[in-house]
Amino acid sequence: MYRTILVPLDGSERAEAIIPHVENLAQHEHATVVLTQVIEPVSRSFVLDPAAPPKYNFDTSAADAAEMYLARIKKKFELKGIKAKTLLMWGPTVESIIHAANEAKADIIALASQGRTGLAQVFYGSVASGVLNRVRRPLLLVRPNTKPSTASNRHILVPIDGSRRSEAILPHVVGVAKLYDAEVTLLRVVVTLNQVVAYDNIEAEFEAKEVHGHLLDRLGESQEVERFSKAREHILMQRNKLREKGLNVTALLMHGRPVEGIAHTAEKIKADLIAMTSQGHSGLAQVFYGSVASGIMNRLERPLLLVRPD
Incomplete structure (x- = not known):
């Protein structure tokens, strides 16, 4: 049913609260886990036409750290016999998660309800209804302090x-x-x-x-x-x-x-x-x-x- 699980992370322990639940689900489903992290823009600019798509400026040095982080988490999954992949995304958090879900053909998106930066806002405030309205995929959400034992x-x-x-x-x-x-x-x-x-x-x-x-x-x-x-x-x-x-x-x-x-x-x-x-x-x-x-x-x-x- 859930053969591909997309897991957005942001490098924080709070966002990693979802991992025990993903491990449990992946082992039962024999699923592939796709780990993704979003490199958010440090600024954006508009050229002449405000209606044109904005141009984003990124801190490219963050990409190396993100790739190393995802590789480390991927290794942990593989040591438990779970097939895992990594996917680095660039752009605003919500749009990038949606794009990653489409690219990975994810059957479900699993994440903590609060993370360090952008993820903290995904399911709160005005962004919440936008994500739920735009993603036609099941969502598995946990609070950062949810005990791993509740993954049964x-x-x-x-x-x-x-x-x-x-x-x-x-x-x-x-x-x-x-x-x-x-x-x-x-x-x-x-x-x-x-x-x-x-x-x-x-x-x-x-x-x-x-x-x-x-x-x-x-x-x-x-x-x-x-x-x-x-x-x-x-x-x-x-x-x-x-x-x-x-x-x-x-x-x-x-x-x-x-x-x-x-x-x-x-x-x-x-x-x-x-x-x-x-x-x-x-x-x-x-x-x-x-x-x-x-x-x-x-x-x-x-x-x-x-x-x-x-």
């Missing part, structure tokens, strides 16, 4: 919101779960304004008395019961479909705010990996955009597998 991928948390867009992650979940013989937990958070998240009984049909009073007061009894019932039916259907594919799957239903629900459940089940799409409808559409993005990354020391829905 034996328990995968999969938040979905009932939309087809959020379900684009499921084929990837099937592949990874079979690769690692992993347990899968599907999570549906029914969005409410209540800041306290709580689990609901997924095995029982919803009745008015089972839905919290403050929800009934706001939306009306029949509407709220119907909303919870549809959420329950949908996640049970997805659970059963995955079970038919031979996976060990549990389904959980919650109400509250999506980010809090995801974070709480990840900690509760000790998830090794959180797998989801970068866009869904309602709450999940905002999880990796705006101010919420840094919030969830700061709260969870677990790898994230992100897939952009078509």
